[in-house]
Amino acid sequence: MDRFSRINRSAVFLSVVTATALALVTPASAEDTFKLGIVTFLSGPAADSFGVPARNGGQFVIDQLNKGAVPSPYEKVGFGGMKIEPVIIDENGGATKQVQELRNLYQRDNVDAVLGYIGSGDCLAVAPIAEELKKMLVLMDCGTPRIFEEAKYNYVFRTAAHATMDNVGLIRYMKAKNVKMDTLSAINQDYAWGQDSRADFVAAAGQLYPNVKLQTDLLPKFGAGQYGTEISALVGAGSDVVYSSLWGGDLQAFILQAAPRGLPKRSQLVFSAADHVLPPLGDKMPDGTIIGARGAYGLMSQKSPLNDWFFKGYEAVNGVYPVQAAYRIAQSIFGLKAAVEKAMAKNGGKKPSTDELVAAMTGLEWQSPGGLIQMRLADGHQAIQPIAISRTKYNPDLKRVDLVDIQYFPAECVNPPPGVKSLDWIKGGMQGAKCN
């Protein structure tokens, strides 16, 4: 009996010790971490220009947040004290694949929210899935205005302004700098981003340059790569301005082929999203090109403690300065952090439910390295933000393209007001814009 008692006592003791040890080494519970699905291009044509800078930017911000090393107002560790646990997924592979990947993130990986998406087609495809599953989805980048203008979502947010801002900003810049535009030619990719950007730019040009005549209007397919014939058509047209929303490898190939054929000398080149090609192109980028960066980002960003921390920190880790995609994911993560902490302040410090998170995010405003982000459109689900436009100038000493003649436009100057579709707002004379 004694022997058994001794064994029992030993067993109980061992069990207690084991249980205690196990409790100490068990991974943090779901309450201690915030599992965040991140979707960005890790391969494919958009990886180099957008996907990988976004991944690097996201990783940098999450690492710093988890260490509590981010300056005010984001000094609190992670999201409201919860460590962020990222699950990173490749956006490459098309919209059908992304729909399945999103379901997997919510239903198999049990993420608390998903943040990401660069491709307009992907955003249009995944938004209804998050709504159907009643799960939080934060779109970080994609440009098409159609997401919230053609549908209404409760669980979906976009924390960056859509393409209307880029094109209205470009036209306002050109007008402010007295750029002559009696004639206009355009070259844009034949998919949602290219077509929507073209429509916004042409419409905005029609407002501030009422006599402008659209000449050559090209829509090559995505990834065309060779633009010899298109360049002949553009040079032959000899328009005052050639506008393009090309990006990534397509934009670089276009510039490399157009520059030796004299297109930049014959026409003013205007690119809506070109900051990301400046580091790889270097002195191949024609001086004087008017470019946007889809925000006040990178070399066009404004000085602030938060931006200085982000710019220098990202550059130190990645060996290159941050461009638009890195800024856009950073502002998404800070927005989500602000929403989580706002919801926690309301519910007594508990990890917020999806509905609490949605309520906190709706209409939210927060500071980001690229400036103030305001969820003003689509009933508080679509962000507006300020934008900067500038001209390129190669700096042979630093061996990089500098951006000069920078002009900033407030968010309410270049984004439509709530309740109005972008194209209707532009065609209606951009009523209510506050530019001062």
Add this chain to the structure above:
Amino acid sequence: MNSFLTIVLDGLIQASWLFIVALGLTLVFGVLKILNIAHGSFYALGAYIAATAVTFVAAHSLPPSVGFVAMLASVALIASAVGLLLERGLLKMFYGRDEVVLLLVTYAVFLILEDVTKLIWGVNPIYATQPYELFGNVAFAGLYYVGYDLLLMPISAAVGFAVWFGLNRTVTGKIVLAVIHNEEMSVSMGVRVNRVYAVAFAFGVLLAALAGALTAPKISMQPGLSSDVIILSFAIVVIGGLGSVEGAAVGAILVGLARAASVHLVPQAELFMIYLIMAGVLMFRPEGLFKREAARRI
């Protein structure tokens, strides 16, 4: 008038590199009766190898002309070796099987090469622009053209002539033609058909890679390069007639001119125009413009 000349010149520039790709495709089909889906991958391989050679030369501060020669030489060496290796090591095992099996084998090679290029060169765009500036600019029809683009036309014509001459005016060419027309008879006459197959396939690969190398200085090399090229080159050989050198030349010129005309005149119809021509040719000459009717063997 200027607009017409521009369309013609743009069309011919595009036709010149497309012809070299299509020539390789049609040659492989003519000799081996293989519809080589992987042909576009060899184009991409040539472009990537050329970019590596040009970058290597530039990194050693050598002049761009050395880069131009280096890219052609390295592509010729590597592409021929890859072609021989694939034919001897893989395709040979499937001869005599159904044509669909060979089609699937080349599709598998296409998928493998897609990943191999990603593995070696990554997914980021690669550039090798130094040779593009080598031949200056030329004013024509009120526009500036890059000398390099214009040079593609004589190069393409020379390649086309060399292949035509080699096939029709040399003993080796006669042997290849004999294999094309009747393989069994060629074997009975002592022709080493396997050797002809290997050389023809390697030469087809070399032509695709050469076209890739020649276009490399003016494009950005990135994943997906091969699929666009294979679609266009299939359209060309279908228009011209599978297995016909003259057909590949005429098909390339038609596709180049159609694309250039639509970009200049009806940009919305750019892709449609190429397939419209293809459909039109197939309606009236299903075997293509230059394919001769073959007697049915019983």
